[in-house]
Amino acid sequence: MVNKQQTILMIGAGANDIQHGDEVDSATFSVAHQLHVAGYRTILIDNNPFSFSLDNRQVVDHCCIGPLTVEHLLEIIDKYHPTAILPTLGNRQAFLLTQELLDKGVLRQKNIHLLGVPEATIRQINNPVLLEQTFRQMEAPMKKIVTVNNYQDALQEADLIGYPVIVRSVWPKSNSTRQIVHDRNDLSSAVKKCLDQSRAGQIFVQQSLAGYKEIEVVVQRDHTGTMMMLSMVEDMDPIGIHAGDSIAFNPAQTLLDRQIQDIRDVAFAITRKLRIVGINHLQFALDPASDKFYVIKNSPYFDRMVAFVEQSTGYPVAEVCAQLYTGKSLREINLGDNFQPHAALMEPTMDHIAARIPVWAFEIDNFDEQLLGTEKRSIGTVFGIGRSPAEALFKAIESRYHEPTDFHLNTQRKLNEDQIVDRIVHPHAGRMFTLLEAMERGYTVEELAEMTKIDPFYFDQLNQMRLVLRELQEHPGKEPVLNRAKKMGLTNRLIARLWGMEPSQVYQMTQDHDLTLKYKEIEPSAGEFDQHTATFYSAYEDENEATTLSQPSALVVGTGGIRLGLSNSGDFFLASTLTKLHELGYHTIVINSNPSSITLNREIADKRYIEPPVPENILSVIECDQPQMIFIPASYTDLVAELQKYDLQAKIIEVPDDRMLSNEAKEHPLLSLNFLFDGHQAHFIASTSDLLSATDFNYQSTQMRTPAEIDSQELTSLMKSSTEVITSREKVGFYQVVFEQVGDNYQPLVVQAIPLPEIAFLSKSTGINWPAQLISLIVDQDTQLTFTGDDQPAIYRATFPFKALGLSDGRPSASLIIGAQMQILN
Template sequence: MANDIQKILIIGGGPTEIGHETELDSGTVQIIQAFQKLGIRSLLIDNNPFSVALESVQPTNMFIQSVTTENVTRIIEREQPDAILPTAGGVSAISVCQELQETGVLAENNVQLLGIPSESLSVINNPERINAVLAQMNLPVIESESVGTLDEAITVAGRIGYPVIVKPVAPKIDMSRMLCDTEADMIEAVSKGFNWSRFGQCVIEQSIVGLKEIEMVAIRDGRGTQLLISGLENIDPIGIHSGDSMVVAPTLTLTNQDYQRLRDTTFFIGTQFNFTGAMHIHFALDQAHDAYFVTKVTPYLDRGTALASTVTGYPIAFVSAMLYLQTNLTDVKLPDGYRYQQSLLLEPTLDHVTVRMPMWPFEDVPEADQHLSTVMHAVGSTIGVGRSAEEAILKALRSSQFSPRDELTSRSDLTDYEIISLLIHPLASRVLVLIEALRRGYQIDELTELTKIDPFYFQKFKHILAVEELIKSKPLDPTVLKEARYYGFGDGMVARLWRVDFDTVRQIANEHDITPTYKGIEPTAAEFPSQTSTFYSTFENENESTQLSEHTALVLGRGGNQLGPNASADYFTTEMLKQLNKSGYKTVTINTNSNAGSLMKSLTDKQYIEPIQLGDVLNVVQIEHPEVIFVPGNRHYLTRELRARKLPVAVLPPDQEQRSELVYDHAEIGLDLFVTAQHTVPILLSDLRSEQGLATSLSQLTVMKTPSQVTKTQFDDILSHATNYLTEHPRTGLVQLLYTIERGKAIFAGIRPTRLTAIAFLNKVTGINWIRMLVRQALGEIDEALIADLPLDIRSNRIAVLRGTFPFKQLQVPEKLGLTTQEVGAKIGFGTAEETDLTD
């Protein structure tokens, strides 16, 4: 191990956005935990209020600031860290470290760069330079050339020939490629790319649209020992961004020759660039001509490494942290959550299939172009795990639909003309259109030609339809029910096809012992003796999951990221799990988001990757017999049905809509309070604003600033009114009373549960974890002493601002006044002009 490193500055990922969600923060937590085991002090800069990693370091090591070169420079000069780690912060962290290297800040302060050598860092995020290096290595790359002016772009594109791909050089945001079929498309793309590039440059490259996209995730130690963790196969071809594609692990349509060639190339790239830790390499595979291209080199944590880690059970982030410090793979010791006994030098083997399904924001941003292209639109994703591709596909699809009754949306409304159009120019509902086309009798070879999707997957879709027809043809048949469940059909889906109620399906299953068996997710595919804490269901003979404890809390996750609650919901879940463990419970969670921090083994005792639907939840309950089930407040149907079965349900986070009582649809002031049966505790008084100042509706209130600018008299009147109101209208939990100022007086505007984003703000501003307080309240642990000891100062003058962030730039729609339902993330700042300027 590198014994000269005692203090490391980790660059965080900043606010959640399209291109990264909670996977960067989850990886950062695991890295910090690894460093802590080695006695290394971790410093962290991030301004994401939903960061679990910020909660994992001491306050003196926490820098809640924007991730900029200037801020990082100041921290380096003041704290003098021994090393800096950019690989947990995504594209922005890489860009900052490139600038620190170019300006000499790292050299002047003797700061080591971890994970990526200095000479390799200079080419990352520069498509032309990285292609030049790959070409020198005699690796196949796409013809490309950089341009700095529109005239150069027109000339280069004309020489290469349309269609072309445009990429910004050293992008400030994770935008990737833009496909251009015409000169007009190219001019528009280059104009955007110049703005997104740190150097005002773009790369024009040859289009390879239609080829198969394959990703390889590997790790490498300082001695050059390398392992391939997983291959990832995009069902959609090149031309649809991998973040918008259905992705499968392991690769299912590659020959062994193709697989080994891409594996060898991944290792060759790692050696030539001398990377340490995680590597994620993208390829375009032309199986018809036995050729391939290297399309992207990502030597840092991202959604691909998060997916590979989840599907294999291999702790990529934790192991990478050890490798950054020159620990050899043979010497890495795993934490307690990983109980398999084989050497870390064994490449993972999978005995299950995982499918990742994207989730898009178009319902909340309807003006965005919904066509899938080389620019990413998805804000989240869900995964399904099963013994077969069919089971994994259906589980992922059921999870992404978010239907309370576990039914899939039908596209039978489409005309044949619309079907053809959507096959050629796909929209977000792509997989449903593919299934509908097969249902109408389109041939697989026709569909393959139109979509460039491998016929293997159409065979799987076709088999799903065959099972669907079998279900329809034999209602109430237990043998058919077993087959339906085996291939991923949920109880709600079967009930709809049989035209019976949900409980009838459950009764038939129970009477004929058609119960799920749970299989562990670990890297050996049961080839070696091992134990795991992560499970998925199928319907076979051997069950590997038994009741964890008689004192268990079951926590239902939020599934895939969406606009609105977004990353704040996963932050809430992780803090719930911490408190439940502290309160003495064993914790079990169900989630389907491979990026979720709440799936970390260090935070929960047992994990199920299952659709968060009624039937799947009841199956887990039958195994675990939890003392309490925590259900998110937005899952009304699930809550109602679980309670109807006399199960011990607690709703956290609280329902954010149904418990609001509003007098006006606008407000300027918010007072947050923690309320119990005996106590009313004022926490914070904030000014509420939109990005453009005063808001005309509550949905525009996306900025919170404290201290409020109210007068002392207004302040006192608000506190007095709030106390009296809650005495007359009892509530419990965290609530926010809203006020407007009219003619100098504070007028009551309504009451609502404190929003999840606001709860994160309260945590950071007060230093009290209010999520944990809500959990303790639900468990009956709040007492007089606890309330009396709360270190609150509601009249504090400490300046703090929380501001919602929006996906408009990534979705390529005009900047506008964003609504709370359109927030993709948020940023927080304390007492600096940069972060507290409401007009920024």
Template sequence: MTAVLIIGAGADDLQHGGELDQATLEIAVALKKHDLETVLIDDNPFSFTLDEQEVIDHAILAPLEVEQVVELIEKYAPTMIIPTLGSRKAFELVQAVSETGIIQERGIHFCGVPEATIRQVNNPVLMSQTLKQLGAPTKMIKTVSDYHGAVELVDQVGYPVIVRAALPKKQAPRRIVHDPRELQQAVSAAIQESRASQVMVQQSLAGLKEIEVLVMRDASGTMMNLAMVENLDPIGIHAGDSIAVTPAQTLMDREIQDIRDVAFAITRRLRIVGINHVQFALDQEHQRFYVIKNSPYFDRLASFVEAATGYPVATVCGHLYAGQLLSNIKLGHDYPRHLALTEPVMDRTAVRLPTFPIESLPGQRWELRTEKQSVGSVIGVGRSFLEAIIKGSAAYYTPTNERLLKEIAAFSDERLDERLIHPCPHRLLTLLEALLRGYSSDELTELTKIDRYYFDQLKRGTTLVKRLQEKPGSLELLKQAKYWGLSDDQIAQSWKISVKKVAALREENQFHRVFKEVDPSAGEFDVHTNHFYATFEVENESSVIRGSRALIVGDGPRKLGNSTANDYVLGMVARELRRHQFRVVSHINNPNSLLLTRHLSDKVYLEPHTAEAVAAIARLEQPDYAFIPVGKQNLKSAINAVSPATKVVIIEAMQTPQNFVSSIPTLEFNALFDGQVVYQLGVTGELKDQGVGKYQTLAKRYPAHLEKGLATKVTTISDQVISQQTTPGLYQVLYQVDRLAEGIHEEVQPLTAPDVAFMTKALGLNLTAIWVRLMIGNFSGQFLVKASHVNTSYPDVIYRAHFPYADYHLTNQKSRPATVIGAQIERA
């Protein structure tokens, strides 16, 4: 059997989250359909695909290093390596592996990109040379070794310029420089951050419009433009921190065609097979554009495009990697022949809005710039841009943001102007406040460099809200408000009445939402993606699926604290429910969620996590079970009000773990409680963090290797404490151990998602699957005892959480809870 080695993404960080695991799963599923032997190396404890034995033949839990990859090549003899699922880090890793000579010696093929292209992507100067040879318009860029070299470029292009380290030792910031003093400081810092003691100095294109294009190409040279995405915020704000919309709203046909042609030419020249993400800066005033970045690997854009268009981006790539052409890919009975060869067409608009960890990092000085600061994103889908952004922004109305809204409303005009010119997270809230105060579209465009089209659209929304406030109870305005995406809660606030009264008025007058399919052909072909969004029109395209049904409500965008561990647990819940013959219906608003994949969900609703939305889904589907993350318990009553027979299960594992820091060693006793019996899952021991000189619960080793007396004491106390719990589930008891090795009971708490993921990999035992069986009445204690390998000696496994302080340029604050951005796991 032919083997293919997949390079994983490693620990989650600001640059990537669940989107790479999502793509890896879909590609692995496609590869298995071609009878390929799959080998995946990764050290991310929150990787779902590492634990998916149905599609991964050999899951290797190891550091993403040259020596490890070389060993795997020697052991499994792969003929192909996929480097496009591990972001830029994977490209740097496989280039280093290639430099050992083993790739050429074994005749190994890189899927998606030739080795020469990998080297160009890793070296901006080489990439710039290739683009110039193509005649592609690019900004000026120069590699220098000192301040005087940087000054030479500034003399040609003027200020501002962007300075960053070439071949950085670790993730290094990009600095926008406005004068000689800033330039000298930036060059000096970047030299220290560079492995080559070199600095990249670039012409700044700040203020221009940013356009992102996703191209698909097969080995025969056939190409398609899968999507053209427009960022509302201009160049100067990281694309991941900007509001993104597709299809592009403000481009002329000529601009679209010219940008498309250049993106195709670059993809063709680099001989890419699969996807290529090309970013442009568009200067509409002078009718020109620049290529600013080329990324021939999976990232947040690919997952957003797949969710927005319904085109199975990752699945098609998997078939291309296996050697097929776009013209002969068969996607299954729900897709017509040749759909893989058909460019997506949209009869809807999708918006991606970034989310920021404001409440987790209260000391951070927030200002949007070229460095990414958002940790997650939400998607809104509607018939229009206004409906899509209103639905997407529902995720912004949290207690923290409500306080932020009040603060913004209290700004003086001068303070508001300052915030418009120097934007901060959740910029949309500031823009809406300016519109409510009567700022014109032209004024706002001048201050923000955002196209006036978007202010004209947003103004329609703020005008509607004002009219609602002026005419409480108006049926005409109620109908308009629902059509444009306003929730019952927003209307209730405008009318100063209860949400129940608004809902009752809507029901009495039969203003009902319908569900439309996310169809990549806009209804031209008979396509069934089974992905839906709601709107207030006439025809409903979603019908109840047959069989036992389970509704899973997603956890929303990634957040600090749990990172993608919550999505890992949700994916495991979905997989186990399907194994028990349930049809899984997922309600999500995270474009990077695993639940978007057909491998885990039979049906998906891309809707905000409001009581109104979940009630509409439950009313239609009438699920047997509904699984809801802890923290969203308010959705339980909404479900039971329309589907009384539904059993609602709260997923307690999604609580944010606390980072308990102590100078005394700590232990964690992990167990499953079925309501009567406590099943021990093992004890973890915390490691001392050399940075703070203390033990912390976010750095641990399994097993803890306890002395017999202490082990007996901990087990006895834990059994008693857990037996007193009123709800079956996965639990953890935290201890401190003094110098006399006395076990001191601290507290009992549900096992959190990061620990579930870690212990699952350490034990080789799917804890989420066991918990699901307990919740649906199919639990077997005998099976658990047999599966847990009693008296088995487990190898040591070490877990270390990662914190985002370097990314945010903050000092070490590891004693603060809820600030984990990712983690690594390795066998000791």
């Protein structure tokens, strides 16, 4: 519990990676906003240049950009004298850093207390052996697990436990250390790899629960001990495939009531034992044959699952947790006029189904040939909402960036029988399409359930999907089939592909047959109370629950699930866009399907639609809300082209989100001069120069510093020539003039749009939110730009997912960025 006027230090999560993305930034913004409103002073330490929270002085009093190390934390503590530390916004890394501070005695010495989790819980989460001991003492169901430090002991324990076993590192150096071992032949290499990755020189050998159902539970507790279950999510894929790579459904679809209650009771008991205040995400393995279940993981911090639960239920998890951190009880929290009194105390109820599916790194060569297993391979996530699992799945699939129009059907048909069997038994990315094809070839539900360990219920849903696809192919242009397909969530472009038509023709058919979308509000009482979250999903039903926003308004189409090359710099740009539009008097609407996206934050957008970014959805939202402007990512070229066929009565504005030219490693360094062009004048932002790679001794455009180290006279000359080039352009926007330095000469190479990752970096280093400046120009080109920043020399280094994806030969490239780190130079 903290008192007002005290200072709270929030530890960030650092660069995005396979394990975490935009959800941490979104939660941080919500929590910081609530603390700010309540009168607390806040500090955020992070080094992620793509973070929207990190340069938002309206909600964070002190944004500290720097390395996430104990040494830097100590500097921040000595400078700002926080009275409390909040580690639950920084993922597992924040817990490790907090323990280092505890071990040094800093918190006791300076009378700093922890929020969300006590000291003992920090230590247990960081040490699985201690956590296991605690669980066993309280008789929580646990799988068999032992700790060893050599191969002989590992062999002995594996023989006792019985194969298959899981081998993983104690206190690993990275996340990619989990190995499933089926026999003695595989054990030796797994032990060696995991010992090499262990900071403690130890490994775990544990019972494998492969084939069991994976159940994920998010619970919440206040300081008085009052608890509630926010959600129970069921993964379609069994244990053996990482939960982040599985399709997940909220609420759980196949559990019996007694199973739900038993798992809920254990989740409550663990959360109570660990004295957690706020959220706790627990994962369980359930044997459907015996009803036995085991605790497999406990994560008392914000992660992708918590974000999915918040967006799919409408319950404002981060907002409530922020108030719990201030010492309020659940009974005391008031969520405002849009919620019923004591709404924070009511467990969410859903009258819809949400399906979350992974986003894959298909940009990497041969990625689709990689097997799925216990190590996470997906880079992001999207979700769909409907009245049935099949409808939610169709919407989720169509929400992935540039999903093939043919729904992967042709690709699957080309597989021979041996390939089909191999992909059923050894799952790959996109396995759902393989299962659809297998059912089309006559495989029975019983056969597939035995081969995959997926519950037969889900094959019933997949079969419904398969049948509607076949019916469309067999009955082109038939209105009853179109009716059924649209109510199951199929998009016009998929129907058009199956019918050999244009999507606009299918759209016209829906209009002719009065198949118009209605919207249902996502709120946590399932319509029991008069509550409003302003978050909607579409349905072909009679009643429309969405009302038109006040004018003027603007619609922003989100960039969707995180993807390589963009990371969440696109979300930084669009969150900045939404915020600036609101400042300029516009009511803001966003359509997005990434549950982790900060653009779906209630403090960022006035109204939210959880929908795939396809023309009919945009047209329906335009009809409902009548926006004056529509902001669409430039990479959605097909969407823009299709919308331009209609008389929208709204201006389409393309938002840059893809690099025009990828500057790969070069023998000579590159110098970039960055400008914002207002239609008349080129405003200089900053210069950047590539850094020399330590591995191949080439200059990498994914590593840079600002400002560039260049003679002032030379810089003046290059700026003059660059300004002349840019002012000859017709379009307002960000431009980058790139030169290659050969000896003492600078040779012009290309003029291109500034990549969004670099715009985010330059916004942090200059202290100016450049996307907001661009939006001011777009809304009113007569705007007089005024810049008040604080230029700071800085270093930017992109990060890549090669190690996490098991790729030893991955080469850095601007198109493969998963995250980035930055550092301000003193």
